[in-house]
Amino acid sequence: MSTPENAVAARAAVDTNACLVELRNIKKAFGGVHAVDDVSLTLYPGEVVAVLGHNGAGKSTLMKMLAGAYPIDSGDVMIKGQKAHIRTPSDAQAQGIESIYQTLALADNLDSVANLFLGRELLTRWNTLDDHRMDADARKVFQRLNKNFKNYHTPVRRLSGGQRQVVAISRAIYFNAQILIMDEPTAALGPEETAMVARLIEQLKAEGVGIFLISHDMHDVFALSDRLAVMKNGKLVGTYRTADVTEDEVLGMIILGKQPAGKQQYERPAR
Amino acid sequence: MNQVLQNLKQSSIDWRMLLMAGVLLVITVIFNLTTDGIFLSPENLYNIAQQTAVVGILATVMVLIIVARHIDLSVGSVMGFVGVLIAFLMYTANWSWPTACLAGLAAAIVVAMYQGFLTAFVGVPSFVVTLGGLMSFRGAAYIIADGKTQPLSDPFFLKLGGGFNGGIGTTQSWLLGAVICTGIALSMIMRRRAKQAYEVPTNPLWLDAVLALVPMALVLGFVAVMNAYHIPNKDDAQGIPIPVLIWGVVALFMSFLVHRTRFGRYVFAMGGNPDAAKLVGIPVRRVTMLLFLLLAILTTVASIVAIARLNAGTNSLGNSQELLVIAATVIGGTALAGGSGTIVGSVLGALIMQSIDSGMLLLDVSIGTRYVIIGQVLIAAVVFDVAYRKWTGDVL
Numbered sequence: 318m319s320t321p322e323n324a325v326a327a328r329a330a331v332d333t334n335a336c337l338v339e340l341r342n343i344k345k346a347f348g349g350v351h352a353v354d355d356v357s358l359t360l361y362p363g364e365v366v367a368v369l370g371h372n373g374a375g376k377s378t379l380m381k382m383l384a385g386a387y388p389i390d391s392g393d394v395m396i397k398g399q400k401a402h403i404r405t406p407s408d409a410q411a412q413g414i415e416s417i418y419q420t421l422a423l424a425d426n427l428d429s430v431a432n433l434f435l436g437r438e439l440l441t442r443w444n445t446l447d448d449h450r451m452d453a454d455a456r457k458v459f460q461r462l463n464k465n466f467k468n469y470h471t472p473v474r475r476l477s478g479g480q481r482q483v484v485a486i487s488r489a490i491y492f493n494a495q496i497l498i499m500d501e502p503t504a505a506l507g508p509e510e511t512a513m514v515a516r517l518i519e520q521l522k523a524e525g526v527g528i529f530l531i532s533h534d535m536h537d538v539f540a541l542s543d544r545l546a547v548m549k550n551g552k553l554v555g556t557y558r559t560a561d562v563t564e565d566e567v568l569g570m571i572i573l574g575k576q577p578a579g580k581q582q583y584e585r586p587a588r
Numbered sequence: 589m590n591q592v593l594q595n596l597k598q599s600s601i602d603w604r605m606l607l608m609a610g611v612l613l614v615i616t617v618i619f620n621l622t623t624d625g626i627f628l629s630p631e632n633l634y635n636i637a638q639q640t641a642v643v644g645i646l647a648t649v650m651v652l653i654i655v656a657r658h659i660d661l662s663v664g665s666v667m668g669f670v671g672v673l674i675a676f677l678m679y680t681a682n683w684s685w686p687t688a689c690l691a692g693l694a695a696a697i698v699v700a701m702y703q704g705f706l707t708a709f710v711g712v713p714s715f716v717v718t719l720g721g722l723m724s725f726r727g728a729a730y731i732i733a734d735g736k737t738q739p740l741s742d743p744f745f746l747k748l749g750g751g752f753n754g755g756i757g758t759t760q761s762w763l764l765g766a767v768i769c770t771g772i773a774l775s776m777i778m779r780r781r782a783k784q785a786y787e788v789p790t791n792p793l794w795l796d797a798v799l800a801l802v803p804m805a806l807v808l809g810f811v812a813v814m815n816a817y818h819i820p821n822k823d824d825a826q827g828i829p830i831p832v833l834i835w836g837v838v839a840l841f842m843s844f845l846v847h848r849t850r851f852g853r854y855v856f857a858m859g860g861n862p863d864a865a866k867l868v869g870i871p872v873r874r875v876t877m878l879l880f881l882l883l884a885i886l887t888t889v890a891s892i893v894a895i896a897r898l899n900a901g902t903n904s905l906g907n908s909q910e911l912l913v914i915a916a917t918v919i920g921g922t923a924l925a926g927g928s929g930t931i932v933g934s935v936l937g938a939l940i941m942q943s944i945d946s947g948m949l950l951l952d953v954s955i956g957t958r959y960v961i962i963g964q965v966l967i968a969a970v971v972f973d974v975a976y977r978k979w980t981g982d983v984l
Contacts, residue, residue: 386867406869422867426860426927427853435857436868438850445848453786488868 335397336585337362337527338383338496343392345378352378354551355392360496360527364586365518367530367542367559369571375551376531380498383529384416385409396496410437413495417485417502425474429466429484430455432473433491458487463513479510486517497521500531515541535564543586549574558583595792601799604921604976608936615940619947626950630817634826637814638750640942641831642894643909647916647934648842649886652852654917655859656879657926658707658714662699662721663887664909668729670696671891675738675901678745685745689892696884696891699725704880708873722910730903738901747830749896755826756833758815764828765811769804776800831893835935838886843931851878859926915962916941919969923977941965 338360345353353375360366368376381387383394385406394401396412403409409416416422423432430448433455439447452469459466462483473481482502489497499518503511518528518541532538538545539559547554547570554570557580566577619627626632646663653660670692677688703721707714740746747754756764776796783790790796811828818825846852854875858865865872895901920937922929944965948958 384867385869406867410869416867418867422861422864424857424860424864424927427856431853431857435853435864436870438853440850446850446853449782449786449788452788456788 335362336360336395337397338529339393339395339398340379340383341393341395343379343382343394344390345375345382345387346390351551353382356548356551356553358546358553358556359584360529361586362495362525362527363522364544365522365528365530365542366556367532367538367545368548369532369538369545369567370548371571374548374571376548377500379548380416380500380529380531383409383496384414384498386416407436410492413493414498415489415492415494415496416498416500417482417489418500423473423481423484426472428468428470429459429473429476429480430469432484433458433487435488437492454491455487458491459483462487462490462517478505479507479513482506482510482514486514490521494521495526497526497528498531499528501533502530503532503534503537511537535567538567539564544583547571555582556584557581558587560587595795602930602932605930605932605936608921608933608940612936612940612943615943615947619943619950623947623950627947630813632946632950633813634817634829636939636942636946637832638754638829638897639946640938641750641829641835642890642897643912643916643942644835644935644938645838645886645890645893646909646913647920647938648839648931649883650913650917651920651922651929651931651934652842652846652855652879653714653883654914654922654924655926655929656855656876657859657862658876658879659914659924660703660714660718660883661910662703662718662725663883663913664906664911665722665725665729666696666699666887667891667894667906667909668903669699669725669732670888671895671905672729672732672738672901672903674892675740675895676733678740678742679738679901680733685742689888692891693885693888696888697881700880700884700887701877704877707880708876726903726907729905733901733903735903737903740895740899740901746896746899748834749893749898750829750831751897752819752822754830755814755817755828756830757827758825761811761815761827764833765808768807772800772804772807831897834889834893838889839931839935845882846931851875855879856927859928861927912941915966918973919966921969921973923973924970937969 336359338358340356340358343353343356344351356375356379358366358368358379368380370376378387382389383403385403385408388404394403396414401408401412403412403414424435427435430451434451439451439454441447456469459469463480466480466483468476468480473484476484482505486502502514506514515537518530521528530538530542542559544556545559545562545567546556547567549571552574554574555576557577561580561583562577566580569575569577616628646667650660650663673695674685674688674692677683677691678685681688683691699721703714703717706712706717743753755761776799780790780796791799814828814832815825846856854865854870854872857868857870858872858875862872891906894905898905916938917929917934918924918937919940920930920933920935922933922937941962944962945958948961953961
């Protein structure tokens with residue numbers, strides 16, 4: 318899956334010109350507050366779109382709607398040109414959407430194997446848990462992400478931040494995510510582990526996975542993203558190619574909601 | 589030696605369970621010495637085993653309820669309600685015992701669905717729902733038979749509660765013991781094969797042999813003791829008491845649910861991190877309803893055993909039983925914060941509590957003192973639990 322040759326093959330198999338995700342005029346209100354107000358955003362295969370904004374700007378809410386964690390008030394989600402009905406996390410998973418949350422949606426009391434398969438356990442033909450197959454498969458995925466990973470059967474609460482992140486990311490890898498939502502994937506990590514996540518993102522991009530990256534870390538955003546979308550008070554300020562804008566301009570958008578002068582917005586990545 | 593330690597470390601042995609078994613052993617030895625050998629006599633062990641069954645059956649399901657971050661305070665009252673209903677249908681309405689039991693089960697399911705719906709869908713904390721249930725169903729138990737005791741006489745039904753004719757006999761006990769031992773051996777062999785097939789590391793052979801032989805020895809030892817209890821004016825010795833058999837089947841079934849099914853895994857995930865459970869798409873409400881359904885079934889089983897043992901259904905049946913059940917669960921290492929607990933632990937917890945009670949009874953300790961001591965044992969168990977979690981780094 319990860320060798321350069323078949324990564325190229327995988328990329329060739331994906332039509333990079335076809336839109337992977339299109340969010341159309343998405344709205345969401347909590348009580349009287351418009352958390353997400355008429356936001357439209359696109360994502361293409363093999364592209365990283367950073368979603369930026371202050372706390373409460375609506376970026377996490379937008380992504381949670383795509384992941385099925387919140388219902389959408391109005392607006393459409395198009396996946397590969399088809400209208401998708403995403404009401405639950407399972408609906409999103411069925412569309413190839415996987416999420417890695419800032420709070421790491423892991424059950425702390427279960428071991429890493431159980432967490433990898435949580436909600437999608439492999440079953441034997443008697444509908445009982447196929448522990449041995451899950452164990453064997455999990456070892457392969459964890460090894461791929463981190464050669465030193467050995468804690469298959471300790472509760473994940475005893476793992477380090479980086480190891481927990483391996484477990485969270487392995488969920489996306491194992492189930493062949495096509496669309497990946499990463500909410501602050503490097504927030505709790507040390508430098509080495511951050512580098513691991515960066516390498517992984519490059520690898521997934523090469524395989525044609527589309528990634529929404531929520532991050533506060535400007536270094537990550539500029540190093541990893543192809544485009545960036547800035548939100549403020551639930552509204553989209555603008556979507557730009559990362560290479561076109563400077564850090565100051567991005568901060569201007571986040572803080573003041575001001576579009577940078579003379580820069581063109583893009584609905585798709587540069588090819 | 590280092591290799592052995594390494595093997596033991598990775599063998600997924602539950603050290604805490606082992607420690608609790610040790611505690612139980614120490615308790616029995618102390619009581620045996622102080623009671624001049626009466627405590628470990630077959631008669632006393634037989635009685636402890638069958639007296640523990642009702643609390644033990646309920647404790648197995650209370651483990652899952654508490655693991656899922658719920659609680660059931662109404663379990664004693666519902667048991668009383670269902671028990672009186674079954675006894676009333678048999679004695680006053682002249683129903684046969686199977687139909688009466690099915691009617692009791694139906695009533696228990698209605699109760700559980702009502703309480704489960706309020707908890708899972710309306711979002712009322714289970715503490716409040718079942719606190720209300722604790723009072724309401726105690727009242728219902730009174731209303732059904734207008735407070736009158738409903739005596740039972742069906743000889744087959746009474747066997748379910750143990751007592752004079754409540755053993756399965758010596759030959760059958762040995763046969764059952766042999767079947768269980770074969771089962772243990774087979775499951776160990778199958779587990780080793782499966783691990784090898786998937787190239788997952790196995791325990792060394794000697795360790796797996798020990799892990800299989802110890803439970804086998806316990807089973808055969810238990811059979812031997814139960815077979816040694818001979819009521820003087822009977823032809824044959826007692827053998828395994830039927831309530832204990834029921835408890836064993838229930839505990840096995842519950843262990844199966846916990847370890848081998850999605851349902852069990854989801855209950856633990858919900859207890860460990862409710863938000864994560866929702867985010868990964870676990871149907872939290874449905875699992876909660878199923879959990880209450882399971883509670884209904886086992887409450888019915890427990891109330892059948894309880895009325896069969898008492899030879900009657902009375903409106904005080906199961907009074908403060910919920911406290912004993914929760915205590916057994918907690919002594920068995922289930923954390924009230926949710927997310928951790930074992931079925932084997934609940935079995936040990938129930939046995940420890942009943943052994944202490946029985947031992948003090950043999951020593952003529954007054955009922956007041958007994959309650960004082962058992963209450964403090966509960967606290968000691970929780971203190972130990974907190975200390976153990978700090979020591980292993982499993983802080984909840």
